[in-house]
Amino acid sequence: RLDDRIGHLIDTGLSNKHRSMFMILGVNGHKQIPVLFQIYAQKCLHQPNVAWCYNDRPNFKKTTETIDQTLTDGSKTNFMNQNQIRFTHYRDADCLLGQTFSVLILQDFDYVTPNLLAMTVETVRGGGLVMFLLNKVDSIQQLSSAQLNIHKRYKTSSEMSQQALPRFSERFCKLLQNVERLLVVDEKLNVVELGLAKEVMGIKVQQETDDFKLQQLQQQQESHEDPVKASLVKTCVTFDQCKSLIEIMDLFFQKEIEVEVAKEEEKEESELQEIKKSKEEILEERKLKMLQKQNKKAYTQLVSQLQETKPIMQNTNLFPKNKQLFIKAARGRGKSALLGLAIAAALQAKATNVLLFAPKVQNIQTVFQFIEVGLKQLGYQQFSDYSFQKDGDKQLDNITGIDVFRSHRQIVRFIQPDLIQTDNQALINLADLIVIDEAAAMPLELIKSILKTETFTLLSSTVHGYEGSGRALQVKIINQLQKFNQQGKQLIQLELETPIRYHTGDCIEKWLYNLLxxxxxxxxxxxxxxxxxxxxxxxxxxxxxxxxxxxxxxxxxxxxxxxxxxxxxxxxxxxxxx
Known part of the structure:
Protein backbone atom coordinates (compact mmCIF):
# COMPACT_ATOMS: atom_id res chain seq x y z
CA ARG A 1 0.00 0.00 0.00
CA LEU A 2 1.27 3.45 -0.95
CA ASP A 3 2.16 5.74 1.93
CA ASP A 4 -0.60 8.34 2.45
CA ARG A 5 2.00 11.09 2.78
CA ILE A 6 2.94 10.80 -0.91
CA GLY A 7 -0.58 11.54 -2.17
CA HIS A 8 -1.13 14.21 0.49
CA LEU A 9 2.11 16.03 -0.44
CA ILE A 10 1.18 16.13 -4.15
CA ASP A 11 -2.44 17.07 -3.42
CA THR A 12 -1.68 19.99 -1.10
CA GLY A 13 1.11 21.16 -3.41
CA LEU A 14 -1.33 21.49 -6.31
CA SER A 15 -3.93 23.20 -4.13
CA ASN A 16 -1.45 25.69 -2.64
CA LYS A 17 0.58 26.12 -5.88
CA HIS A 18 3.70 25.08 -3.98
CA ARG A 19 6.31 22.70 -5.40
CA SER A 20 7.11 19.33 -3.83
CA MET A 21 10.39 17.39 -3.85
CA PHE A 22 11.06 13.64 -3.91
CA MET A 23 14.47 12.01 -3.48
CA ILE A 24 14.35 8.40 -4.75
CA LEU A 25 17.07 6.10 -3.41
CA GLY A 26 18.28 2.88 -5.02
CA VAL A 27 19.35 1.52 -8.37
CA ASN A 28 15.76 0.77 -9.47
CA GLY A 29 14.32 4.10 -8.34
CA HIS A 30 13.51 5.13 -11.94
CA LYS A 31 10.80 2.45 -12.03
CA GLN A 32 8.71 4.49 -9.58
CA ILE A 33 8.65 7.63 -11.72
CA PRO A 34 5.51 6.54 -13.67
CA VAL A 35 3.74 5.84 -10.37
CA LEU A 36 4.45 9.31 -8.96
CA PHE A 37 3.71 10.88 -12.33
CA GLN A 38 0.35 9.10 -12.57
CA ILE A 39 -0.70 10.36 -9.13
CA TYR A 40 0.29 13.88 -10.14
CA ALA A 41 -1.33 13.77 -13.60
CA GLN A 42 -4.66 12.54 -12.21
CA LYS A 43 -4.86 15.44 -9.77
CA CYS A 44 -3.63 18.38 -11.89
CA LEU A 45 -5.88 20.22 -14.33
CA HIS A 46 -3.39 20.55 -17.21
CA GLN A 47 -1.35 18.18 -19.35
CA PRO A 48 1.95 17.84 -17.45
CA ASN A 49 5.24 18.26 -19.28
CA VAL A 50 8.52 16.78 -18.05
CA ALA A 51 12.16 17.90 -18.15
CA TRP A 52 14.53 14.95 -17.66
CA CYS A 53 18.16 15.99 -17.13
CA TYR A 54 21.05 13.54 -17.22
CA ASN A 55 24.77 13.13 -17.75
CA ASP A 56 24.96 9.51 -18.97
CA ARG A 57 22.45 9.23 -21.79
CA PRO A 58 19.87 6.62 -20.73
CA ASN A 59 19.29 3.55 -22.88
CA PHE A 60 15.79 4.67 -23.75
CA LYS A 61 14.75 1.33 -25.26
CA LYS A 62 15.81 -0.56 -22.14
CA THR A 63 14.40 2.15 -19.89
CA THR A 64 11.08 2.00 -21.73
CA GLU A 65 10.88 -1.76 -21.19
CA THR A 66 11.59 -1.49 -17.47
CA ILE A 67 9.52 1.61 -16.86
CA ASP A 68 6.37 0.31 -18.60
CA GLN A 69 4.75 -1.51 -15.73
CA THR A 70 1.50 -2.17 -13.95
CA LEU A 71 0.54 0.92 -11.98
CA THR A 72 -1.31 1.19 -8.68
CA ASP A 73 -4.71 1.07 -10.36
CA GLY A 74 -3.83 -2.08 -12.36
CA SER A 75 -3.45 -0.24 -15.69
CA LYS A 76 -0.46 -0.41 -18.00
CA THR A 77 1.45 2.68 -19.10
CA ASN A 78 4.05 3.54 -21.69
CA PHE A 79 5.47 6.48 -19.79
CA MET A 80 8.20 7.35 -22.27
CA ASN A 81 5.97 7.46 -25.35
CA GLN A 82 2.72 8.85 -23.97
CA ASN A 83 4.02 11.99 -22.28
CA GLN A 84 5.77 15.18 -23.36
CA ILE A 85 9.30 14.63 -22.06
CA ARG A 86 12.27 16.82 -22.87
CA PHE A 87 15.55 14.97 -22.34
CA THR A 88 18.40 17.39 -21.74
CA HIS A 89 22.07 16.73 -21.10
CA TYR A 90 23.47 18.69 -18.17
CA ARG A 91 25.80 20.59 -20.49
CA ASP A 92 22.73 21.96 -22.33
CA ALA A 93 20.74 22.81 -19.20
CA ASP A 94 20.94 26.55 -19.91
CA CYS A 95 18.48 25.94 -22.76
CA LEU A 96 15.81 25.32 -20.10
CA LEU A 97 16.07 28.88 -18.76
CA GLY A 98 12.90 30.86 -19.40
CA GLN A 99 10.76 27.72 -19.81
CA THR A 100 8.25 26.14 -17.43
CA PHE A 101 7.75 22.44 -16.63
CA SER A 102 5.40 20.44 -14.43
CA VAL A 103 7.93 17.76 -13.44
CA LEU A 104 11.72 17.91 -13.25
CA ILE A 105 13.79 14.72 -13.04
CA LEU A 106 17.49 14.98 -12.14
CA GLN A 107 19.51 11.78 -12.48
CA ASP A 108 23.26 11.18 -12.09
CA PHE A 109 23.47 13.29 -8.93
CA ASP A 110 27.29 13.15 -8.85
CA TYR A 111 27.28 15.36 -11.98
CA VAL A 112 24.92 17.94 -10.48
CA THR A 113 26.49 21.34 -9.75
CA PRO A 114 25.12 24.41 -7.94
CA ASN A 115 24.64 26.15 -11.30
CA LEU A 116 22.64 23.20 -12.65
CA LEU A 117 20.41 23.18 -9.59
CA ALA A 118 19.74 26.90 -9.96
CA MET A 119 18.99 26.62 -13.69
CA THR A 120 16.66 23.63 -13.49
CA VAL A 121 14.73 23.74 -10.21
CA GLU A 122 13.41 27.25 -10.88
CA THR A 123 11.76 26.09 -14.13
CA VAL A 124 9.17 24.01 -12.20
CA ARG A 125 5.73 25.56 -11.86
CA GLY A 126 3.75 25.82 -8.64
CA GLY A 127 2.30 22.46 -7.64
CA GLY A 128 4.94 20.66 -9.72
CA LEU A 129 7.40 17.96 -8.70
CA VAL A 130 11.19 17.96 -8.40
CA MET A 131 12.60 14.40 -8.41
CA PHE A 132 16.19 13.36 -7.68
CA LEU A 133 17.17 9.87 -8.87
CA LEU A 134 19.87 8.76 -6.41
CA ASN A 135 20.68 5.38 -7.93
CA LYS A 136 24.21 5.15 -6.45
CA VAL A 137 23.26 5.60 -2.78
CA ASP A 138 20.90 3.81 -0.42
CA SER A 139 20.72 6.49 2.28
CA ILE A 140 21.04 10.24 2.77
CA GLN A 141 24.07 9.59 4.99
CA GLN A 142 25.86 8.10 1.97
CA LEU A 143 24.81 11.10 -0.11
CA SER A 144 26.31 13.55 2.41
CA SER A 145 29.76 12.03 1.90
CA ALA A 146 29.44 11.59 -1.87
CA GLN A 147 32.20 13.07 -4.01
CA LEU A 148 30.82 15.08 -6.94
CA ASN A 149 32.37 14.82 -10.37
CA ILE A 150 33.37 18.51 -10.26
CA HIS A 151 35.71 17.70 -7.34
CA LYS A 152 37.98 15.77 -9.71
CA ARG A 153 39.34 18.94 -11.25
CA TYR A 154 40.69 19.99 -7.84
CA LYS A 155 42.50 16.71 -7.17
CA THR A 156 46.22 16.40 -7.78
CA SER A 157 48.60 13.47 -7.93
CA SER A 158 50.52 14.69 -4.91
CA GLU A 159 49.59 12.80 -1.75
CA MET A 160 50.62 15.78 0.39
CA SER A 161 48.32 18.25 -1.36
CA GLN A 162 45.00 19.09 0.22
CA GLN A 163 42.18 17.20 -1.52
CA ALA A 164 38.70 18.61 -2.16
CA LEU A 165 36.21 17.74 0.56
CA PRO A 166 32.49 17.15 -0.06
CA ARG A 167 31.36 20.15 1.97
CA PHE A 168 28.65 21.02 -0.56
CA SER A 169 27.15 17.50 -0.30
CA GLU A 170 27.17 17.73 3.51
CA ARG A 171 25.52 21.14 3.53
CA PHE A 172 23.05 20.02 0.84
CA CYS A 173 21.86 17.15 3.06
CA LYS A 174 21.86 19.28 6.20
CA LEU A 175 19.56 21.92 4.68
CA LEU A 176 17.21 19.22 3.35
CA GLN A 177 16.11 18.63 6.93
CA ASN A 178 14.38 22.03 6.96
CA VAL A 179 12.34 21.46 3.78
CA GLU A 180 8.68 21.02 4.66
CA ARG A 181 7.59 19.65 1.29
CA LEU A 182 10.17 16.86 0.91
CA LEU A 183 9.89 13.08 1.03
CA VAL A 184 12.83 10.69 0.72
CA VAL A 185 11.67 7.30 -0.60
CA ASP A 186 13.36 4.03 -1.52
CA GLU A 187 12.96 2.14 -4.77
CA LYS A 188 9.68 0.64 -3.49
CA LEU A 189 8.30 4.07 -2.46
CA ASN A 190 8.68 3.40 1.25
CA VAL A 191 9.20 6.73 3.01
CA VAL A 192 12.57 7.19 4.72
CA GLU A 193 12.16 9.27 7.85
CA LEU A 194 14.16 12.48 7.42
CA GLY A 195 13.75 15.98 8.78
CA LEU A 196 10.11 17.04 8.61
CA ALA A 197 8.77 13.86 6.94
CA LYS A 198 6.60 13.04 9.97
CA GLU A 199 4.87 16.41 9.70
CA VAL A 200 3.82 16.08 6.03
CA MET A 201 0.28 14.99 6.94
CA GLY A 202 -0.01 18.21 8.94
CA ILE A 203 0.33 20.35 5.79
CA LYS A 204 -3.04 21.95 5.11
CA VAL A 205 -4.61 23.53 2.08
CA GLN A 206 -4.05 27.25 2.55
CA GLN A 207 -6.77 29.81 2.30
CA GLU A 208 -6.12 32.58 -0.21
CA THR A 209 -3.89 34.98 1.72
CA ASP A 210 -3.55 37.54 -1.05
CA ASP A 211 -7.22 38.57 -1.12
CA PHE A 212 -6.36 42.27 -1.11
CA LYS A 213 -3.91 41.95 -4.02
CA LEU A 214 -6.38 39.73 -5.87
CA GLN A 215 -9.05 42.36 -5.35
CA GLN A 216 -6.66 45.04 -6.63
CA LEU A 217 -5.94 42.91 -9.70
CA GLN A 218 -9.64 42.43 -10.44
CA GLN A 219 -10.29 46.16 -10.05
CA GLN A 220 -7.45 46.93 -12.49
CA GLN A 221 -8.79 44.38 -14.98
CA GLU A 222 -12.36 45.73 -14.83
CA SER A 223 -11.60 49.47 -14.79
CA HIS A 224 -10.56 49.93 -18.42
CA GLU A 225 -12.96 50.99 -21.15
CA ASP A 226 -10.25 50.89 -23.81
CA PRO A 227 -10.79 47.54 -25.61
CA VAL A 228 -7.05 46.85 -26.12
CA LYS A 229 -6.16 47.37 -22.46
CA ALA A 230 -9.27 45.53 -21.26
CA SER A 231 -8.39 42.50 -23.41
CA LEU A 232 -4.71 42.23 -22.48
CA VAL A 233 -4.94 42.85 -18.72
CA LYS A 234 -7.25 39.82 -18.44
CA THR A 235 -4.20 37.61 -19.02
CA CYS A 236 -2.26 39.09 -16.07
CA VAL A 237 -2.18 37.00 -12.90
CA THR A 238 -0.57 39.40 -10.42
CA PHE A 239 -1.34 42.99 -9.52
CA ASP A 240 2.17 44.34 -10.21
CA GLN A 241 2.27 42.57 -13.58
CA CYS A 242 -1.09 44.11 -14.51
CA LYS A 243 -0.05 47.56 -13.29
CA SER A 244 3.24 47.39 -15.23
CA LEU A 245 1.49 46.29 -18.44
CA ILE A 246 -0.96 49.20 -18.20
CA GLU A 247 1.91 51.65 -17.71
CA ILE A 248 3.71 50.22 -20.75
CA MET A 249 0.57 50.41 -22.90
CA ASP A 250 -0.01 54.01 -21.83
CA LEU A 251 3.42 54.84 -23.24
CA PHE A 252 2.78 52.87 -26.45
CA PHE A 253 -0.50 54.61 -27.20
CA GLN A 254 0.58 58.05 -25.96
CA LYS A 255 1.60 59.30 -29.40
CA GLU A 256 -1.58 57.95 -30.95
CA ILE A 257 -3.58 59.93 -28.40
CA GLU A 258 -1.45 63.01 -29.10
CA VAL A 259 -2.18 62.66 -32.82
CA GLU A 260 -5.92 62.34 -32.14
CA VAL A 261 -5.81 65.45 -29.95
CA ALA A 262 -3.87 67.28 -32.66
CA LYS A 263 -6.50 66.27 -35.24
CA GLU A 264 -9.29 67.59 -33.01
CA GLU A 265 -7.43 70.87 -32.51
CA GLU A 266 -6.82 71.11 -36.24
CA LYS A 267 -10.53 70.50 -36.89
CA GLU A 268 -11.55 73.24 -34.47
CA GLU A 269 -9.00 75.58 -36.03
CA SER A 270 -10.34 74.85 -39.52
CA GLU A 271 -13.91 75.56 -38.37
CA LEU A 272 -12.82 78.94 -37.01
CA GLN A 273 -11.02 79.63 -40.27
CA GLU A 274 -14.21 78.79 -42.20
CA ILE A 275 -16.18 81.34 -40.16
CA LYS A 276 -13.48 83.92 -40.75
CA LYS A 277 -13.35 83.07 -44.46
CA SER A 278 -17.08 83.48 -44.92
CA LYS A 279 -16.79 87.13 -43.96
CA GLU A 280 -13.74 87.75 -46.11
CA GLU A 281 -14.97 85.77 -49.11
CA ILE A 282 -17.56 88.42 -49.99
CA LEU A 283 -14.89 91.11 -50.14
CA GLU A 284 -12.51 88.81 -52.06
CA GLU A 285 -15.18 87.99 -54.63
CA ARG A 286 -15.82 91.68 -55.19
CA LYS A 287 -12.08 92.27 -55.62
CA LEU A 288 -11.76 89.36 -58.05
CA LYS A 289 -14.65 90.63 -60.12
CA MET A 290 -13.07 94.09 -60.31
CA LEU A 291 -9.71 92.42 -61.18
CA GLN A 292 -11.36 90.26 -63.81
CA LYS A 293 -12.82 93.31 -65.50
CA GLN A 294 -9.53 95.26 -65.35
CA ASN A 295 -6.99 92.50 -66.22
CA LYS A 296 -8.15 89.10 -67.45
CA LYS A 297 -4.58 87.66 -67.70
CA ALA A 298 -3.66 88.47 -64.08
CA TYR A 299 -6.98 87.02 -62.92
CA THR A 300 -6.28 83.67 -64.65
CA GLN A 301 -2.81 83.38 -63.07
CA LEU A 302 -4.19 84.06 -59.59
CA VAL A 303 -6.91 81.42 -59.89
CA SER A 304 -4.38 78.75 -61.01
CA GLN A 305 -2.17 79.52 -57.99
CA LEU A 306 -5.09 79.20 -55.58
CA GLN A 307 -6.08 75.85 -57.07
CA GLU A 308 -2.59 74.34 -56.64
CA THR A 309 -2.55 71.66 -53.85
CA LYS A 310 0.62 71.06 -51.89
CA PRO A 311 0.83 67.46 -50.51
CA ILE A 312 1.40 67.20 -46.72
CA MET A 313 3.84 64.43 -45.80
CA GLN A 314 2.27 62.69 -42.79
CA ASN A 315 4.23 60.34 -40.57
CA THR A 316 2.21 57.11 -40.64
CA ASN A 317 4.27 55.59 -37.78
CA LEU A 318 2.39 56.53 -34.63
CA PHE A 319 4.82 54.67 -32.33
CA PRO A 320 6.55 56.87 -29.72
CA LYS A 321 10.29 57.48 -29.60
CA ASN A 322 12.94 58.57 -27.08
CA LYS A 323 11.54 56.42 -24.29
CA GLN A 324 13.45 53.81 -22.27
CA LEU A 325 11.78 51.43 -19.86
CA PHE A 326 13.73 49.19 -17.46
CA ILE A 327 12.04 46.18 -15.81
CA LYS A 328 13.74 44.25 -13.01
CA ALA A 329 12.44 41.14 -11.28
CA ALA A 330 13.60 37.99 -9.53
CA ARG A 331 13.16 34.71 -11.39
CA GLY A 332 9.63 33.34 -11.66
CA ARG A 333 7.91 36.75 -11.40
CA GLY A 334 6.31 36.78 -14.88
CA LYS A 335 8.82 39.02 -16.60
CA SER A 336 8.83 36.98 -19.84
CA ALA A 337 5.03 36.95 -19.94
CA LEU A 338 4.96 40.72 -19.42
CA LEU A 339 7.41 41.26 -22.30
CA GLY A 340 5.32 39.07 -24.60
CA LEU A 341 2.06 40.89 -23.78
CA ALA A 342 3.82 44.24 -24.17
CA ILE A 343 5.02 43.28 -27.67
CA ALA A 344 1.46 42.24 -28.61
CA ALA A 345 0.28 45.67 -27.45
CA ALA A 346 3.04 47.32 -29.49
CA LEU A 347 1.87 45.52 -32.63
CA GLN A 348 -1.66 46.78 -31.97
CA ALA A 349 -0.17 50.28 -31.57
CA LYS A 350 1.13 50.09 -35.18
CA ALA A 351 4.77 49.15 -34.41
CA THR A 352 6.08 47.81 -37.72
CA ASN A 353 9.50 46.40 -36.80
CA VAL A 354 10.13 44.86 -33.36
CA LEU A 355 13.62 43.52 -32.60
CA LEU A 356 14.07 41.11 -29.69
CA PHE A 357 17.53 40.58 -28.18
CA ALA A 358 18.39 37.78 -25.71
CA PRO A 359 21.46 35.66 -24.87
CA LYS A 360 19.91 32.58 -26.56
CA VAL A 361 16.76 31.98 -28.59
CA GLN A 362 15.76 29.12 -26.23
CA ASN A 363 15.50 31.57 -23.34
CA ILE A 364 12.75 33.67 -24.97
CA GLN A 365 10.29 30.98 -26.08
CA THR A 366 7.97 32.06 -23.25
CA VAL A 367 8.09 35.62 -24.63
CA PHE A 368 6.93 34.37 -28.04
CA GLN A 369 4.22 32.22 -26.41
CA PHE A 370 2.77 35.27 -24.66
CA ILE A 371 2.98 37.38 -27.81
CA GLU A 372 0.59 34.81 -29.28
CA VAL A 373 -1.58 34.87 -26.13
CA GLY A 374 -1.82 38.66 -26.45
CA LEU A 375 -2.60 38.56 -30.18
CA LYS A 376 -5.38 36.01 -29.63
CA GLN A 377 -6.84 38.18 -26.88
CA LEU A 378 -6.95 41.03 -29.41
CA GLY A 379 -8.84 38.88 -31.92
CA TYR A 380 -5.93 37.85 -34.16
CA GLN A 381 -6.04 34.38 -35.72
CA GLN A 382 -3.05 32.26 -36.70
CA PHE A 383 -2.47 31.85 -40.45
CA SER A 384 -5.04 34.50 -41.40
CA ASP A 385 -3.54 37.33 -39.29
CA TYR A 386 -0.09 36.08 -38.22
CA SER A 387 2.38 33.22 -38.64
CA PHE A 388 5.49 31.98 -36.83
CA GLN A 389 9.07 31.81 -38.06
CA LYS A 390 11.07 28.84 -36.67
CA ASP A 391 14.65 27.64 -36.86
CA GLY A 392 13.43 24.28 -38.24
CA ASP A 393 10.39 22.41 -39.51
CA LYS A 394 9.60 20.38 -36.40
CA GLN A 395 6.88 21.30 -33.91
CA LEU A 396 9.33 21.59 -30.99
CA ASP A 397 11.79 23.79 -32.89
CA ASN A 398 12.46 27.25 -31.46
CA ILE A 399 10.37 30.22 -32.59
CA THR A 400 12.59 32.96 -33.98
CA GLY A 401 10.00 35.47 -35.20
CA ILE A 402 6.39 36.37 -35.92
CA ASP A 403 4.96 37.89 -39.10
CA VAL A 404 1.72 39.88 -38.71
CA PHE A 405 -0.29 40.85 -41.80
CA ARG A 406 -3.67 41.98 -40.49
CA SER A 407 -3.70 45.68 -41.39
CA HIS A 408 -0.17 46.04 -42.76
CA ARG A 409 3.00 43.95 -42.62
CA GLN A 410 4.58 43.86 -39.15
CA ILE A 411 7.45 41.69 -37.93
CA VAL A 412 8.96 40.53 -34.64
CA ARG A 413 12.45 39.06 -34.94
CA PHE A 414 14.94 37.52 -32.52
CA ILE A 415 18.41 38.95 -33.11
CA GLN A 416 21.54 37.12 -31.95
CA PRO A 417 23.60 39.73 -30.04
CA ASP A 418 26.94 38.73 -31.57
CA LEU A 419 25.56 39.29 -35.08
CA ILE A 420 25.16 43.02 -34.49
CA GLN A 421 28.12 45.29 -35.07
CA THR A 422 27.99 48.06 -32.48
CA ASP A 423 29.20 50.59 -35.05
CA ASN A 424 26.47 49.61 -37.52
CA GLN A 425 23.24 51.34 -36.56
CA ALA A 426 21.35 50.50 -39.78
CA LEU A 427 19.32 47.56 -38.44
CA ILE A 428 18.73 49.17 -35.05
CA ASN A 429 17.47 52.41 -36.62
CA LEU A 430 14.86 50.49 -38.62
CA ALA A 431 13.14 49.29 -35.45
CA ASP A 432 10.08 50.91 -33.88
CA LEU A 433 10.61 48.92 -30.66
CA ILE A 434 13.69 47.15 -29.29
CA VAL A 435 13.22 44.61 -26.49
CA ILE A 436 16.32 43.42 -24.60
CA ASP A 437 15.69 40.43 -22.33
CA GLU A 438 18.34 39.84 -19.65
CA ALA A 439 20.15 43.10 -20.38
CA ALA A 440 22.76 42.24 -17.73
CA ALA A 441 23.94 39.31 -19.88
CA MET A 442 24.37 41.49 -22.98
CA PRO A 443 27.59 43.19 -24.07
CA LEU A 444 27.61 46.67 -22.56
CA GLU A 445 28.75 48.21 -25.85
CA LEU A 446 25.66 46.81 -27.59
CA ILE A 447 23.44 48.30 -24.88
CA LYS A 448 25.13 51.69 -25.33
CA SER A 449 24.72 51.64 -29.12
CA ILE A 450 21.01 50.82 -28.81
CA LEU A 451 20.41 53.52 -26.20
CA LYS A 452 21.95 56.14 -28.50
CA THR A 453 19.07 55.76 -30.98
CA GLU A 454 15.65 57.38 -30.74
CA THR A 455 13.95 53.97 -30.79
CA PHE A 456 11.63 53.05 -27.92
CA THR A 457 13.69 50.58 -25.83
CA LEU A 458 12.33 48.03 -23.36
CA LEU A 459 15.01 46.40 -21.15
CA SER A 460 14.64 43.68 -18.54
CA SER A 461 17.04 42.21 -16.02
CA THR A 462 16.88 39.45 -13.42
CA VAL A 463 17.77 40.43 -9.87
CA HIS A 464 18.51 37.77 -7.24
CA GLY A 465 18.52 34.14 -8.22
CA TYR A 466 20.66 32.38 -10.82
CA GLU A 467 22.33 34.79 -13.26
CA GLY A 468 20.77 37.69 -11.42
CA SER A 469 22.64 40.80 -12.41
CA GLY A 470 25.01 42.00 -9.73
CA ARG A 471 24.65 45.52 -8.43
CA ALA A 472 27.75 46.63 -10.37
CA LEU A 473 26.24 45.92 -13.79
CA GLN A 474 22.82 47.20 -12.76
CA VAL A 475 24.43 50.47 -11.74
CA LYS A 476 26.24 50.65 -15.09
CA ILE A 477 23.05 50.11 -17.08
CA ILE A 478 21.03 52.52 -14.94
CA ASN A 479 23.79 55.13 -15.25
CA GLN A 480 23.67 54.78 -19.03
CA LEU A 481 19.89 55.14 -19.01
CA GLN A 482 20.03 58.20 -16.75
CA LYS A 483 22.73 59.73 -18.97
CA PHE A 484 20.43 59.55 -21.98
CA ASN A 485 17.53 60.66 -19.80
CA GLN A 486 19.35 63.96 -19.29
CA GLN A 487 19.49 64.32 -23.07
CA GLY A 488 15.70 64.42 -23.32
CA LYS A 489 14.86 60.70 -23.27
CA GLN A 490 12.22 59.54 -20.82
CA LEU A 491 13.31 56.81 -18.36
CA ILE A 492 10.78 54.65 -16.48
CA GLN A 493 11.73 51.91 -14.01
CA LEU A 494 9.38 49.05 -13.05
CA GLU A 495 9.79 46.09 -10.67
CA LEU A 496 7.89 42.79 -10.40
CA GLU A 497 7.89 41.30 -6.90
CA THR A 498 5.03 38.77 -6.67
CA PRO A 499 5.91 35.17 -7.67
CA ILE A 500 3.95 33.97 -10.67
CA ARG A 501 5.16 30.39 -11.31
CA TYR A 502 4.27 29.48 -7.75
CA HIS A 503 2.58 31.15 -4.80
CA THR A 504 4.36 33.17 -2.13
CA GLY A 505 5.86 31.00 0.61
CA ASP A 506 7.13 28.21 -1.67
CA CYS A 507 9.54 26.26 0.54
CA ILE A 508 11.51 24.87 -2.44
CA GLU A 509 12.43 28.43 -3.44
CA LYS A 510 13.45 29.19 0.13
CA TRP A 511 15.59 26.02 0.30
CA LEU A 512 17.24 26.69 -3.06
CA TYR A 513 18.01 30.34 -2.25
CA ASN A 514 19.47 29.36 1.11
CA LEU A 515 21.49 26.49 -0.34
CA LEU A 516 22.97 28.50 -3.21
Missing part, protein backbone atom coordinates in the same frame (compact mmCIF):
# COMPACT_ATOMS: atom_id res chain seq x y z
CA UNK A 517 23.06 31.89 -1.43
CA UNK A 518 21.01 33.48 -4.20
CA UNK A 519 19.46 36.32 -2.21
CA UNK A 520 22.50 37.59 -0.31
CA UNK A 521 22.06 41.13 -1.63
CA UNK A 522 18.50 41.21 -0.29
CA UNK A 523 19.73 39.76 3.03
CA UNK A 524 22.42 42.45 3.23
CA UNK A 525 19.84 45.21 2.69
CA UNK A 526 17.71 43.78 5.52
CA UNK A 527 20.73 43.71 7.82
CA UNK A 528 21.51 47.34 7.01
CA UNK A 529 18.00 48.32 8.09
CA UNK A 530 18.41 46.56 11.43
CA UNK A 531 21.92 47.78 12.23
CA UNK A 532 23.81 51.03 11.84
CA UNK A 533 26.54 50.30 9.30
CA UNK A 534 29.53 52.56 8.84
CA UNK A 535 32.89 51.97 7.21
CA UNK A 536 35.50 51.27 9.91
CA UNK A 537 39.03 52.61 9.90
CA UNK A 538 41.75 50.12 8.85
CA UNK A 539 43.29 50.25 12.35
CA UNK A 540 39.96 49.13 13.82
CA UNK A 541 39.77 46.02 11.61
CA UNK A 542 40.85 42.52 12.65
CA UNK A 543 41.87 39.60 10.46
CA UNK A 544 40.45 36.19 11.41
CA UNK A 545 40.97 32.71 10.01
CA UNK A 546 37.60 31.07 9.41
CA UNK A 547 37.12 27.31 9.51
CA UNK A 548 35.58 26.15 6.23
CA UNK A 549 34.06 23.13 7.96
CA UNK A 550 32.30 25.45 10.38
CA UNK A 551 31.33 28.02 7.73
CA UNK A 552 29.66 25.39 5.51
CA UNK A 553 28.17 23.34 8.31
CA UNK A 554 24.60 24.43 7.59
CA UNK A 555 23.96 25.66 11.15
CA UNK A 556 21.70 28.69 11.60
CA UNK A 557 24.38 31.05 13.00
CA UNK A 558 27.00 30.16 10.41
CA UNK A 559 24.46 30.43 7.57
CA UNK A 560 23.84 34.11 8.40
CA UNK A 561 27.56 34.83 8.49
CA UNK A 562 28.06 32.94 5.20
CA UNK A 563 25.37 35.09 3.55
CA UNK A 564 27.07 38.30 4.67
CA UNK A 565 30.41 37.13 3.26
CA UNK A 566 28.87 36.00 -0.01
CA UNK A 567 26.96 39.27 -0.39
CA UNK A 568 30.32 40.96 -1.09
CA UNK A 569 30.67 38.84 -4.23
CA UNK A 570 27.04 38.94 -5.39
CA UNK A 571 26.73 42.72 -5.06
CA UNK A 572 29.95 43.49 -6.89
CA UNK A 573 30.02 40.86 -9.64
CA UNK A 574 28.30 41.19 -13.01
CA UNK A 575 26.44 37.87 -13.02
CA UNK A 576 25.70 35.60 -10.08
CA UNK A 577 26.55 31.94 -10.62
CA UNK A 578 26.72 29.82 -7.46
Missing amino acids: LLDCEKFLEEQKKNFLFKQPLPDDCNLHMVSKDCLFSGEKATEQFLKLIWSIFSTSHYKNQP
